[in-house]
Amino acid sequence: xxxxxxxxxxxxxxxxxxxxxxxxxxxxxxxxxxxxxxxxxxxxxxxxxxxxxxxxxxxxxxxxxxxxxxxxxxxxxxxxxxxxxxxxxxxxxxxxxxxxxxxxxxxxxxxxxxxxxxxxxxxxxxxxxxxxxxxxxxxxxxxxxxxxxxxxxxxxxxxxxxxxxxxxxxxxxxxxxxxxxxxxxxxxxxxxxxxxxxxxxxxxxxxxxxxxxxxxxxxxxxxxxxxxxxxxxxxxxxxxxxxxxxxxxxxxxxxxxxxxxxxxxxxxxxxxxxxxxxxxxxxxxxxxxxxxxxxxxxxxxxxxxxxxxxxxxxxxxxxxxxxxxxxxxxxxxxxxxxxxxxxxxxxxxxxxxxxxxxxxxxxxxxxxxxxxxxxxxxxxxxxxxxxxxxxxxxxxxxxxxxxxxxxxxxxxxxxxxxxxxxxxxxxxxxxxxxxxxxxxxxxxxxxxxxxxxxxxxxxxxxxxxxxxxxxxxxxxxxxxxxxxxxxxxxxxxxxxxxxxxxxxxxxxxxxxxxxxxxxxxxxxxxxxxxxxxxxxxxxxxxxxxxxxxxxxxxxxxxxxxxxxxxxxxxxxxxxxxxxxxxxxxxxxxxxxxxxxxxxxxxxxxxxxxxxxxxxxxxxxxxxxxxxxxxxxxxxxxxxxxxxxxxxxxxxxxxxxxxxxxxxxxxxxxxxxxxxxxxxxxxxxxxxxxxxxxxxxxxxxxxxxx
Numbered sequence: 161x162x163x164x165x166x167x168x169x170x171x172x173x174x175x176x177x178x179x180x181x182x183x184x185x186x187x188x189x190x191x192x193x194x195x196x197x198x199x200x201x202x203x204x205x206x207x208x209x210x211x212x213x214x215x216x217x218x219x220x221x222x223x224x225x226x227x228x229x230x231x232x233x234x235x236x237x238x239x240x241x242x243x244x245x246x247x248x249x250x251x252x253x254x255x256x257x258x259x260x261x262x263x264x265x266x267x268x269x270x271x272x273x274x275x276x277x278x279x280x281x282x283x284x285x286x287x288x289x290x291x292x293x294x295x296x297x298x299x300x301x302x303x304x305x306x307x308x309x310x311x312x313x314x315x316x317x318x319x320x321x322x323x324x325x326x327x328x329x330x331x332x333x334x335x336x337x338x339x340x341x342x343x344x345x346x347x348x349x350x351x352x353x354x355x356x357x358x359x360x361x362x363x364x365x366x367x368x369x370x371x372x373x374x375x376x377x378x379x380x381x382x383x384x385x386x387x388x389x390x391x392x393x394x395x396x397x398x399x400x401x402x403x404x405x406x407x408x409x410x411x412x413x414x415x416x417x418x419x420x421x422x423x424x425x426x427x428x429x430x431x432x433x434x435x436x437x438x439x440x441x442x443x444x445x446x447x448x449x450x451x452x453x454x455x456x457x458x459x460x461x462x463x464x465x466x467x468x469x470x471x472x473x474x475x476x477x478x479x480x481x482x483x484x485x486x487x488x489x490x491x492x493x494x495x496x497x498x499x500x501x502x503x504x505x506x507x508x509x510x511x512x513x514x515x516x517x518x519x520x521x522x523x524x525x526x527x528x529x530x531x532x533x534x535x536x537x538x539x540x541x542x543x544x545x546x547x548x549x550x551x552x553x554x555x556x557x558x559x560x561x562x563x564x565x566x567x568x569x570x571x572x573x574x575x576x577x578x579x580x581x582x583x584x585x586x587x588x589x590x591x592x593x594x595x596x597x598x599x600x601x602x603x604x605x606x607x608x609x610x611x612x613x614x615x616x617x618x619x620x621x622x623x624x625x626x627x628x629x630x631x632x633x634x635x636x637x638x639x640x641x642x643x644x645x646x647x648x649x650x651x652x653x654x655x656x657x658x659x660x661x662x663x664x665x666x667x668x669x670x671x672x673x674x675x676x677x678x679x680x681x682x683x684x685x686x687x688x689x690x691x692x693x694x695x696x697x698x699x700x701x702x703x704x705x706x707x708x709x710x711x712x713x714x715x716x717x718x719x720x721x722x723x724x725x726x727x728x729x730x731x732x733x734x735x736x737x738x739x740x741x742x743x744x745x746x747x748x749x750x751x752x753x754x755x756x757x758x759x760x761x762x763x764x765x766x767x768x769x770x771x772x773x774x775x776x777x778x779x780x781x782x783x784x785x786x787x788x789x790x791x792x793x794x795x796x797x798x799x800x801x802x803x804x805x806x807x808x809x810x811x812x813x814x815x816x817x818x819x820x821x822x823x824x825x826x827x828x829x830x831x832x833x834x835x836x837x838x839x840x841x842x843x844x845x846x847x848x849x850x851x852x853x854x855x856x857x858x859x860x861x862x863x864x865x
Contacts, residue, residue, distance in 0.1 A: 227256040227265065234272065241422050241458055247276035267296055267305045274312045279422070281462045281498055283316045290316070304342045307333040311349055318356055326356050344383075347376035351387050358394055366394055385415040389427050396434050404434050425454035429463060432470040441477030444470060465494035465503045472510055481514045488514075505534030509547050516554060525554050545574040572766060576698055608662050615655065619648070690764040692742060693749045701763030705773055706827045708761075712816060713825045718779035719816040722772040722786050723834035724752065726793075727808045727846040729768040736803050744800060744807060751796035755788035771831070779815065786811040786849040794847065808847035812838025818852055 217225050234249035250272040257266035274289035294309035296302075314329035330353040337346040354369030374387045392407035408431045415423045429451035435444035448470035455463040468491035475484035488507045495503030508531035515524035528551050535544040548571035555564035622644055629640050688700035696704065705721065712719040726748060733741040745768065752770065756762060761773040772789070774782055793809045800807075814833035819825055833852040841850040 223256055223260045224262075227253065227260050227262065230256050231265070231269075234269070238272070238276075241420075243276045243279045243459055247273055247280070250276065263296060263300045264302075267293060267300070267302060270296070271305065271308055278312070278315055279458070279460055281460070283319060286312055287316050303336045304340055304345055307336040307340075307342075307345060307349065310336075311345070311352065314349075314352060314356075318352075318359070323356055323359055327353070327360075330356060343376050343380050347373045347380070347383070347387070350376070351390055354394075355390055358390075358397065363394065363398060367391070370394060383423075385411040385423055385427055388414060389430055392434070393430060396437065401434075401438055408434065421454045422458055422460075425451040425458070425460070425463065429455070429467050429470065432467070432474070436470055436473045436477065439477065441474040445474035445478065448474060461494060462498055462500060465491050465498065465500060468494065469503055469507055469510075472507070476510055476514060481517065485511060485514050501534050501537060505531045506543060508534070509543055509550075512547075512550060516550060516557075521554055521557050524550075525558070528554065545571060548574055569766065573698065608658065611658065612655070615651065619651075622647075693746060693764055695749065695770070696761065696763035698763065698765055701761070701765070701771055701773075702827050704761055704763070705771075705830065708773065708775060709816065709825055709827065709830065712775065716817070718776060719830075720774040720779035720782035721814050721830050721834045722774070722782065722789070723765065723812040723814075723831070723838045724770045724772065724789060724809050725811075725838050725842070726768040727810055727842075728805050729807060731805050732802055732807060735805070744797065744802060747796055747800055748793050748807075748809070751792045752789050755785055755792055760785075765831075771834075782813050782815065783849065783851065786813055790847065790849055806847070810838055810841035810846050811849040812836065812841060812852065813849060814852040818854055 217229055230249065230253045234246060234253050237246035237249045250269045254266050254269035254273065257263075257269055270289050270293045274286045274293065277283070277286040277289065290309045290312040293305055293312070297305035297309060310329040310333040314326040314333070317323075317325035317329065330349050333349045334346065334353065337349060340346070350369050351373035354366045354373065357363075357366035357369060370387055370391045374384070374391065377384050377387050388407050388411035392404045392411060395401075395404040395407060408427070411427045412424075412431070415427050428447045432444045432448035432451065435441070435447060448467045452464060452467040452471065455467060468487045472484045472486075472488035472491060475481070475487060488511045491503055492507040492511070495501070495507060508527045512524045512527040512531060515521075515527065528547055532544070532547045532551065535547055548567050552564050552567040552571060555561075555567060626641060626644060629636060688696060690697045708719055711717065726745070729741065729744070732744055749762075749770065752762060752772070756772065757778065759775065760778060761771075763771050763773075765771045772785070774785060778785065790809055790811055797807045812834040814830055814837055816825065816830060819829055819833065837850045837852040841848045844850065
């Protein structure tokens with residue numbers, strides 16, 4: 161820029177700043193929300209005041225000078241956390257950079273536009289910017305910006321629920337950044353990939369990635385709070401309250417050092433969800449309101465929906481249901497407007513609970529049915545279990561026992577799956593910790609090996625020095641040799657101590673590994689077994705049957721399923737109590753085992769229903785096995801006090817070969833056939849067996865075996 165234009169630029173800049181300050185004096189700062197809104201107003205005023213100066217400078221000094229001022233303006237908007245004005249400012253920067261032929265500045269501006277659009281939940285615009293960034297980065301062979309484009313694709317895909325696409329984009333981005341030296345982008349992509357694995361339920365891999373991201377961020381000292389919050393949310397998912405609180409507190413301490421309201425709102429809002437989960441509703445209310453005040457000023461609509469949801473949950477927990485309903489209705493409206501299905505389903509669930517308490521069953525039923533549909537799509541199992549339980553209560557209040565029974569059964573199945581899911585999650589984290597302990601052990605051994613190498617090098621240096629000293633004189637050489645010999649003895653003693661220390665640590669690590677393996681085995685057994693009877697639980701039983709169908713159907717190997725239901729068992733529970741009923745079930749299961757062989761499979765289907773799976777020759781003899789079970793249970797339970805109630809079993813038999821078509825060869829089809837046969841045995845008078853027949857099923861009856 162020539163010296164003639166410098167005074168003009170200086171005067172224009174001073175005039176613009178004076179205008180900004182004059183307009184900024186009109187903005188008042190009171191509450192947190194008003195303070196944030198005031199910053200955005202200040203940003204808009206600054207943009208208006210700087211616009212004439214930027215146009216003047218562009219005309220006088222050229223596109224490069226205009227680009228410099230436009231970039232400064234965009235950074236100012238972003239520093240004031242004004243997403244919408246900043247988005248417009250970065251758009252101007254991208255256009256000026258294109259005119260100036262500055263590809264790097266153009267890519268940086270497009271990248272910042274995408275960031276602002278994600279903050280404003282404008283995913284369509286963010287995807288368009290990712291397309292433009294990818295095309296420009298490939299043309300310029302800029303791998304780091306190409307990786308950023310894949311990162312934005314991944315964010316949009318994850319928020320829209322396409323986890324497979326998000327996983328693919330983040331993996332591509334990490335591959336491009338591994339050897340680029342761009343540690344900031346690498347840590348960001350690794351953390352985002354960890355979040356995808358958390359959503360997929362792979363908690364071991366998720367924890368491993370988040371810890372890797374945290375190590376990089378600690379090294380570069382940037383955005384620590386983001387990874388700390390992600391780890392806290394991971395521990396919340398596996399119900400580890402202590403670790404979740406600890407990482408949230410570390411995240412809050414990290415964000416306090418930067419005084420960044422946008423990051424602070426994200427952390428404190430997520431913390432509110434944990435506080436609600438553990439029942440600390442007063443603290444959750446304060447945290448969620450604080451986050452909402454900031455995000456309302458910043459214009460972050462998605463976060464506002466989540467924070468109003470947490471405020472509603474907290475108020476409901478504090479029995480302030482009128483105000484809670486208002487907040488939940490607001491969250492519901494935001495969730496529907498943005499297409500955020502999780503917000504919609506959670507808000508409907510909480511609103512249904514409030515309406516049920518207020519005896520508004522009709523409104524509660526409509527809300528809970530809509531919530532169940534959304535929760536089943538999102539597979540949010542804890543909330544889905546709550547929804548099934550509430551739907552059962554509504555059906556009972558409406559005097560609809562059939563619907564109540566159906567949702568009670570769904571609730572029981574969901575609880576069983578949830579217990580298995582939690583055990584798997586805890587096992588996953590345990591495996592991640594085990595892997596980290598192995599890595600630490602390898603690192604420690606490597607450090608010890610380096611120390612030994614250093615000692616050997618020192619020893620060689622000493623020997624060379626002794627040879628040189630020998631040339632000076634025999635007496636001096638003997639003196640030095642004696643002195644060095646003493647030093648070597650001390651060094652060897654130190655080496656022995658270090659070796660002993662390594663052996664002790666190796667033994668401790670071996671014991672720790674053994675404990676981890678035992679704990680993992682216990683968790684796996686708990687995840688696949690019924691806690692009362694010790695047989696396979698429903699989820700694992702279905703997996704075993706599905707595996708055997710896949711093996712037996714193509715090769716025509718016989719396979720049979722026996723569905724065993726204890727007759728009059730509900731009367732035992734009602735008259736003698738559930739503990740006595742448990743003893744009857746245990747005795748019945750023991751009788752069933754007496755009729756089975758080592759290759760037969762026994763599992764609990766639910767309540768008083770059990771399933772036996774037979775294969776090969778045992779399947780051919782399914783009727784004889786079923787008769788043995790029926791007779792043995794009758795004989796065994798005759799010797800138990802059942803209060804005069806005749807507790808027997810009805811058995812339904814279904815063979816895989818009896819299913820008419822190949823597409824019917826599924827777990828559900830086989831279990832449904834055995835269930836229909838069992839109900840035929842019930843209808844025929846109980847304490848008998850019946851076999852499923854395709855032809856008989858078509859006529860509406862089946863044969864008694």
